Amino acid sequence: xxxxxxxxxxxxxxxxxxxxxxxxxxxxxxxxxxxxxxxxxxxxxxxxxxxxxxxxxxxxxxxxxxxxxxxxxxxxxxxxxxxxxxxxxxxxxxxxxxxxxxxxxxxxxxxxx
Amino acid sequence: xxxxxxxxxxxxxxxxxxxxxxxxxxxxxxxxxxxxxxxxxxxxxxxxxxxxxxxxxxxxxxxxxxxxxxxxxxxxxxxxxxxxxxxxxxxxxxxxxxxxxxxxxxxxxxxxx
Numbered sequence: 192x193x194x195x196x197x198x199x200x201x202x203x204x205x206x207x208x209x210x211x212x213x214x215x216x217x218x219x220x221x222x223x224x225x226x227x228x229x230x231x232x233x234x235x236x237x238x239x240x241x242x243x244x245x246x247x248x249x250x251x252x253x254x255x256x257x258x259x260x261x262x263x264x265x266x267x268x269x270x271x272x273x274x275x276x277x278x279x280x281x282x283x284x285x286x287x288x289x290x291x292x293x294x295x296x297x298x299x300x301x302x303x304x
Numbered sequence: 305x306x307x308x309x310x311x312x313x314x315x316x317x318x319x320x321x322x323x324x325x326x327x328x329x330x331x332x333x334x335x336x337x338x339x340x341x342x343x344x345x346x347x348x349x350x351x352x353x354x355x356x357x358x359x360x361x362x363x364x365x366x367x368x369x370x371x372x373x374x375x376x377x378x379x380x381x382x383x384x385x386x387x388x389x390x391x392x393x394x395x396x397x398x399x400x401x402x403x404x405x406x407x408x409x410x411x412x413x414x415x416x417x
Contacts, residue, residue, distance in 0.1 A: 195346075225405065234394055234408040236306075246376065267316060278346055290398070291360055292406055294346030 196219065197279050197295035204294055204302055208269045212298050214263045214279030223282035224255055224262045228275045229297065271303045306330055308397050308409035314414045320374055322398060325364050325380045327395030327411045335359070336378040337406060339394040347394055390416045
């Protein structure tokens with residue numbers, strides 16, 4: 192099982208749609224979880240940290256389910272500008288890897304008018 | 305912008321050559337992590353430096369080496385380049401080593417011919 196797995200995508204949705212991405216992780220001791228957004232040929236940019244209680248930032252909601260070892264990202268009222276690749280990242284708290292982030296392969300979202 | 309800078313932006317090398325990539329971390333950040341992102345993949349952790357010491361390493365061969373300087377800037381060196389080393393190399397800085405959020409620079413795109 193890969194350390195971090197994401198829905199393969201691509202997700203093609205119309206403007207205004209609600210879309211959800213899931214990400215599973217294998218290391219139950221993981222402590223920190225993040226969603227990054229990456230535009231084509233650009234660097235990943237932090238979208239949200241994910242907390243145990245879940246958190247919301249405008250149209251974006253992130254949730255963590257420790258029992259099932261997955262995190263999710265919900266995007267409401269999708270905009271054309273939301274089109275990007277969404278990367279899930281987990282800090283496994285492995286003593287050999289410092290505070291490395293382990294990334295999934297990413298899920299591509301395409302929002303159309 | 306994150307305040308993390310990388311140079312050069314693009315580089316073309318041939319097999320067997322050596323390359324040095326540079327990263328300046330965000331002001332106040334003492335931890336730098338390096339990642340390799342191949343096309344269609346998520347970033348893969350190479351290693352991390354904290355206060356000039358290597359603080360963790362991913363599954364990369366010894367020909368990938370690094371340095372961190374007293375001003376917390378960093379270098380990634382790759383010897384004996386192989387075609388598979390062609391990728392986007394990302395540097396990320398964070399304030400410390402305890403599960404801190406990482407902020408990425410724009411990356412260096414390396415092509416090995």
